[in-house]
Amino acid sequence: MVKFLFVVQSILLAIIGILFFVYPIQSLVNLTMICGILAIVAGIISIVKAFKVDRKGMFIFNGIVDILFGLILWFSPIYSSEVFVIFFGVWGLIRGISLLYGEFHYKTAGFNISTIYTILVIILSALVILYPVIALAFTPIIIGVYLILMAIFELYLCFTL
Numbered sequence: 001m002v003k004f005l006f007v008v009q010s011i012l013l014a015i016i017g018i019l020f021f022v023y024p025i026q027s028l029v030n031l032t033m034i035c036g037i038l039a040i041v042a043g044i045i046s047i048v049k050a051f052k053v054d055r056k057g058m059f060i061f062n063g064i065v066d067i068l069f070g071l072i073l074w075f076s077p078i079y080s081s082e083v084f085v086i087f088f089g090v091w092g093l094i095r096g097i098s099l100l101y102g103e104f105h106y107k108t109a110g111f112n113i114s115t116i117y118t119i120l121v122i123i124l125s126a127l128v129i130l131y132p133v134i135a136l137a138f139t140p141i142i143i144g145v146y147l148i149l150m151a152i153f154e155l156y157l158c159f160t161l
Contacts, residue, residue: 002052006158009045010151012038017147024140032080036073043067058102065094085132085139092125092146114160117153121146 016038020027043066050059069091073080080087099118103109124146128135135142 002049003158005045005049005052006154009042009049010154010158012042012045012151013147013154014151017144017151020140020144020147027140027143028084029078032073032077032084036070036075036077036080039066039070039073041070043070055102055106058098058105061098062095065091065098085128085135088139088143088146089125089128089132089135092121093129096121096125113156114153117149117156120149 016035019034023030043063046059046063046066050056050063053059069087072087073084096118099114100109100122103115103118109115124142128142
């Protein structure tokens with residue numbers, strides 16, 4: 001059942017990422033609300049997964065962050081699209097720091113795909129926060145790449161946990 005949840009979450013994240021590539025300009029406004037709903041669903045799945053794995057705290061925390069991020073996007077799509085870059089950067093940074101903490105806490109940090117992914121998430125998110133105007137121009141591409149990387153990582157976790 002847990003592997004199925006990882007696969008479902010991975011598929012949802014990949015769908016969001018692909019949508020940002022297919023509709024780069026419209027996605028900033030039109031897909032904000034849809035992304036909010038999908039982020040809420042991904043957050044709920046993360047919380048459900050928490051009851052089936054050892055890293056309960058990390059999955060619950062990330063699930064809550066996903067749900068809060070999703071609610072902001074869903075209920076305020078027009079305003080959210082204007083500051084979407086900052087929301088996305090903060091969301092990614094919080095997730096990345098949480099994942100890095102989990103890497104060290106569970107002694108899995110090292111030169112492996114999980115740690116490399118976590119470091120990439122933190123760097124990408126920090127760049128988005130530090131350079132929001134530049135990031136805005138590349139927002140659909142950045143978000144698409146990030147979400148597809150997240151989907152791949154969730155699939156990786158499916159087979160390693």
